[in-house]
Amino acid sequence: MRTKLAAGLAAALAAVALITANQLSPASAAPALATDVAPGGNFDLSVWSLQLPIGSPGSPTTISPAQLKGATGYSNPSYFWTDKNDGSMTFWAPEKGVTTPNSNYARSELREMNANGSAADWALAGSHKLSANLRIPAVTRNVTVGQIHLGTGGSSTKPLLELYYKPSGDISVGIENSPAGGQTLHSITNVPLGTRWSYTVAVSGGNTIKLTVNGATTSYPIPSSFNPYHMYFKAGSYNQSSSDSTANGAKVKFYSLTVAHS
Numbered sequence: 278m279r280t281k282l283a284a285g286l287a288a289a290l291a292a293v294a295l296i297t298a299n300q301l302s303p304a305s306a307a308p309a310l311a312t313d314v315a316p317g318g319n320f321d322l323s324v325w326s327l328q329l330p331i332g333s334p335g336s337p338t339t340i341s342p343a344q345l346k347g348a349t350g351y352s353n354p355s356y357f358w359t360d361k362n363d364g365s366m367t368f369w370a371p372e373k374g375v376t377t378p379n380s381n382y383a384r385s386e387l388r389e390m391n392a393n394g395s396a397a398d399w400a401l402a403g404s405h406k407l408s409a410n411l412r413i414p415a416v417t418r419n420v421t422v423g424q425i426h427l428g429t430g431g432s433s434t435k436p437l438l439e440l441y442y443k444p445s446g447d448i449s450v451g452i453e454n455s456p457a458g459g460q461t462l463h464s465i466t467n468v469p470l471g472t473r474w475s476y477t478v479a480v481s482g483g484n485t486i487k488l489t490v491n492g493a494t495t496s497y498p499i500p501s502s503f504n505p506y507h508m509y510f511k512a513g514s515y516n517q518s519s520s521d522s523t524a525n526g527a528k529v530k531f532y533s534l535t536v537a538h539s
Contacts, residue, residue, distance in 0.1 A: 309364065310359075310363065310364025310365065310532065311348075311359075311364055312359060312360070312361050312362065312363070312364045313359075313361075314348035314349075314359060315345075315347070315348060315349060315350040315351065315352040315359060316345070316350070316352060316357065316358070316359050316366040317345050317346045317347045317348065317349075317350030317351070318347060318348030318349075318350070318359070319359065319364055319366065320366055320531070320533075320534055321346075321535070322342060322345035322346045322350065322387075323342050323345075323346040323392065324342065324389060324390050324391065324392060324397070324536060325342060325345060325387040325388065325389060325390055326339055326340060326341055326342055326345070326387070326388045326390050326396075327339065327340040327345060327351070327357060327385070327386070327387055327388075327513075328377070328384055328385070328386050328387075328388060329353065329356050329357065329375075329384075329385055330356060330370050330371060330374025330375055330376075330383035330384060330385055331356070331374065331375055332375045333375065334375060335375075335376070335377070335378045336375070337375045337376065337377060337383075337384070338375075340357075341394070342390050342394060343394065355369065356368065356369050356370070356385040357369075357385050360530060363530075363532075364532075365412075365530035365531060365532050366530070366531040366532075366534070367528065367529070367530045367531075368385040368386065368513040368514035368527075368528070368529045368530075368531075369385055369514065369526060369527070369528050370382075370383050370384050370385045370386070370420070370513075370514040370515065370516040370526050370527050371383055371516070371522065371523045371524070371525065371526035372417060372516060372518055372519050372520040372521075372522045372523070372525045372526050373519070373520060373521050373522055373523050374516075374523075379434045381519055382515065382516050382517055382518070382519055383516055383519070383526075384513065384514065384515040384516060385513055385514050386511055386512065386513035386514060386515045387511060387512050387513045387534075388426075388509065388511050389509040389510040389511065389536060396428070396509065397428075397509040397510070398428040398429050398507040398508070398509060399428075399507055399508055399509065399538060400483075400507055400508075401480060401483040401484070401499065401503065401504065401506075401507075401508065402482075402483040403480075403483075403538065403539060404479070404480070404481050404537075404538065404539045405479065405480040405481075405508070405510075405536075405537075405538050406477060406478070406479045406480075406535075406536065406537045406538075407423060407425075407477065407478045407479075407510040407512065407535075407536050408475070408476070408477040408478075408533070408534070408535050408536075408537075409422070409423065409475065409476055409477075409512060409531055409533060409534045409535075410473060410474070410475045410531070410532040410533040410534075411473065411474065411475075411476075411529060411530060411531045411532060411534075412471055412472055412473040412474065412529075412530050412532075413442050413470065413471070413527065413528065413529050413530070414470070414471045414528050414530065415470075415526070415527065415528040416442060416443065416444050416470075416516075416526075416527040416528070417444070417516070417518050417525045417526060417527065418443070418444070418517060418518040419441055419442070419443050419516075419517035419518060420441070420442050420514055420515065420516055420517055420527035420529060421439045421440060421441055421515035421517060422440050422441075422442055422476075422512065422513070422514070422515075422529055423438075423439075423440040423476060423478055423510070423511070423512050424436045424438060424439050424440070424510065424511035424512070424515070425437040425438040425478060425480065425486070425508050425509075425510060426508065426509055426510070426511055427456065427503070427506045427507075427508060428506065428507040428508055428509050429506070429507050430505040430506035430507050431456055431505055431506055433456035433457065433458075433506070435453050435456060435458060436451075436453060436511075437452070437453050437486075437499070437503060437506075437508060438450060438451065438452055438453070438478060438486060438488075438497075439451045439460070439515075440476060440478065440488070441462075441517070442468075444470055445467070445470075446467045446468050446469045446470055446472075447464065447467050448464075448465040448466050448467065448468060448474075448490060449462050449463060449464050449465055450462070450463050450465055450488055450495075450497075451463075452486070452497050453500075453503075454500065455500055455502040455503075456502055456503060456506065457502075463495070463497070465488070465490050465493075465495065466490055466491065466493065468491070473532065474490065474491050475489075475490070475491055475492075475533075476488065476489065476490050476491075477489040478510070480499070480508070483499070483504075484498060484499050484501075485497070485498060485499060486498075486499060510536055512531070512534055513529060513531075514526075514527045514528065514529040
C-alpha cells in the first residue's frame with residue numbers, strides 16, 4: 278500500500294511540475310494575437326508606413342503611421358490584414374501590381390518611420406536591430422521579407438541587405454557590394470514552406486551586419502563605400518517575380534515585428 282501511495286504521490290508531483298513548467302515557458306507565456314482587430318492592434322505600427330501594390334504607375338499607394346496604428350487602424354482585405362485564425366499580420370503581393378519607379382516587382386511592405394512621422398534615416402554608427410517571427414505559406418519564386426535600405430547620403434536607391442525566402446524553403450541573404458550595385462548572395466538555412474521561423478538583422482559598430490536566423494548568427498562586413506549613407510529597415514512581402522497574374526504572388530505572415538536603436 279505504501280509503495281502504491283508513494284508512486285501515486287510521485288506521479289502527482291511530476292504532473293504539477295510539468296504544468297508549472299509549461300505555464301512558465303516562453304511560448305505559453307507569450308500573449309496570443311487578437312484576431313478581431315486591425316494589424317495595428319497587435320503590432321506597433323506607429324513607426325511604419327505601408328507601401329501597397331495598388332495606386333498609379335510608379336506611385337504605389339502609401340499608408341501613413343497615423344492611419345496604420347491602433348486596433349481600428351488601416352487594413353486591406355486583399356493586401357494587408359489580420360488573419361482571423363491566428364492573428365498574424367498578413368501581407369499579399371501579387372506578381373502583377375503597381376511598383377515603385379526603381380523596381381519591377383510589386384510589394385505589400387512596411388517602411389520604417391520615426392515616432393514623429395518623418396522617414397527613418399539613421400547613421401550606420403550605433404546599434405540598429407530589426408527582429409521578426411514569421412512564416413510564408415505561399416510564394417511563387419522568391420520573396421524579400423526584410424531589408425536594410427539606403428536612405429540619404431547619395432544618389433543610390435539600392436538596398437544594403439535583402440533577406441530572401443524561396444518556395445523550396447531556402448533562406449538566403451543578399452549583401453550589396455557597393456552603392457553602385459552588384460549583390461553577393463549567401464545561403465543561410467532551410468525552413469519548410471508554411472513553417473514559422475525568426476530572424477534578427479542587426480547593424481553594429483558602423484561596419485558589421487549580424488544576421489540571426491532561428492538562433493544561428495552569421496556576420497558580414499559593410500563595405501566602406503556605404504559610409505556616407507543613412508539607412509532604414511523594411512519588412513513584409515516584397516515579391517521577387519512578375520507576370521500578368523494577380524493570382525500568383527507571395528503571402529507573408531508576421532507574428533512579431535520590432536525595431537530597436539541605441
